Amino acid sequence: MHELKKLSKQELILETQTAIIDERKATTRILRCFREIESRMLYAEFGYSSLYEMATKHFGLSEGSAHRRISAMRLVRDLPEIAEAVEGGTISLTVASMMQDFFRAEKREKKTYAMEDKLALVRKMEGKSKRDCERALRAISPLFETQERERVLSPKAIEVRFVMSPELAAKLAKLKGLLAHRTKGNSTYAKLFEVMAEIVIEEVDPQGKVSEESPAENPTSPARERGVVRRARYIPRKVNRELWRRAGGRCEYVDPETNKRCESKWGLERDHVVPFGQGGSSSSENLRLICRTHNGLAAVQVYGREKMKGYLPALK
Numbered sequence: 001m002h003e004l005k006k007l008s009k010q011e012l013i014l015e016t017q018t019a020i021i022d023e024r025k026a027t028t029r030i031l032r033c034f035r036e037i038e039s040r041m042l043y044a045e046f047g048y049s050s051l052y053e054m055a056t057k058h059f060g061l062s063e064g065s066a067h068r069r070i071s072a073m074r075l076v077r078d079l080p081e082i083a084e085a086v087e088g089g090t091i092s093l094t095v096a097s098m099m100q101d102f103f104r105a106e107k108r109e110k111k112t113y114a115m116e117d118k119l120a121l122v123r124k125m126e127g128k129s130k131r132d133c134e135r136a137l138r139a140i141s142p143l144f145e146t147q148e149r150e151r152v153l154s155p156k157a158i159e160v161r162f163v164m165s166p167e168l169a170a171k172l173a174k175l176k177g178l179l180a181h182r183t184k185g186n187s188t189y190a191k192l193f194e195v196m197a198e199i200v201i202e203e204v205d206p207q208g209k210v211s212e213e214s215p216a217e218n219p220t221s222p223a224r225e226r227g228v229v230r231r232a233r234y235i236p237r238k239v240n241r242e243l244w245r246r247a248g249g250r251c252e253y254v255d256p257e258t259n260k261r262c263e264s265k266w267g268l269e270r271d272h273v274v275p276f277g278q279g280g281s282s283s284s285e286n287l288r289l290i291c292r293t294h295n296g297l298a299a300v301q302v303y304g305r306e307k308m309k310g311y312l313p314a315l316k
């Protein structure tokens with residue numbers, strides 16, 4: 001910092017310019033590394049449930065920074081033609097990640113884009129600011145919100161922002177009426193979500209009341225024939241409950257090298273350590289609770305990358 005004081009104004013401008021170019025190069029390297037980590041599923045091996053979790057917890061990136069880099073990387077992965085524009089900065093990270101979010105949101109709405117249409121739309125955003133890009137995307141899809149926002153206001157308050165369709169708004173309005181006896185006249189969305197959460201948790205949480213339907217059985221693995229799934233479903237409720245209690249409702253994957261355990265509570269599935277088809281029993285000793293990601297990793301380790309490519313897009 002002291003050195004900078006001695007620079008002439010031209011030198012200072014040049015120094016800044018060089019630093020900006022270096023930063024761009026570093027970003028490009030990060031995107032390429034992320035892509036390699038993702039295609040090898042290294043985050044899963046290290047006990048993380050996603051690349052995003054590894055980026056924030058292992059590499060210490062902020063949530064926004066991790067999200068932008070990963071989304072931009074995936075856009076470039078799907079559209080290699082734009083790599084240069086992203087790496088050169090004519091398509092900013094923010095715009096690239098917004099485009100990726102947009103295509104994902106459109107896909108959820110069952111709107112698919114041909115590769116050349118995707119490419120044409122991305123090309124149109126070259127040189128555009130975040131705001132202009134957002135405006136252009138809303139003109140195509142009025143409900144598009146760049147990202148649902150969750151912001152910690154204080155240790156006791158979290159603000160959440162998202163956009164909903166009129167249909168969902170109507171359903172929530174109806175629920176406000178139907179649940180008025182439980183919300184006790186408090187007609188805010190916050191109260192409504194609190195009551196809804198209580199009702200749903202009671203319904204689906206295997207750690208609470210013993211539910212009729214236990215969690216799904218490993219759907220990504222190609223070897224699980226229909227009949228096997230049906231037979232395996234009859235894991236006694238007592239065993240199921242034991243399994244959930246032992247796992248504490250969290251994925252049980254542990255990185256054999258570092259002993260780091262995955263913390264994911266997302267989409268947990270029961271997995272037979274010795275496969276059911278090979279005579280593995282449905283006792284809790286032969287079962288483990290694992291998240292989607294680690295289910296995928298197990299499948300890759302058993303069946304190989306090539307076979308799993310069709311099931312796991314990250315392996316591209």
Ligand SMILES: [Zn+2]
Pocket residue numbers: 048049251252253262263264290291292293294
């Ligand atoms: Zn996991």
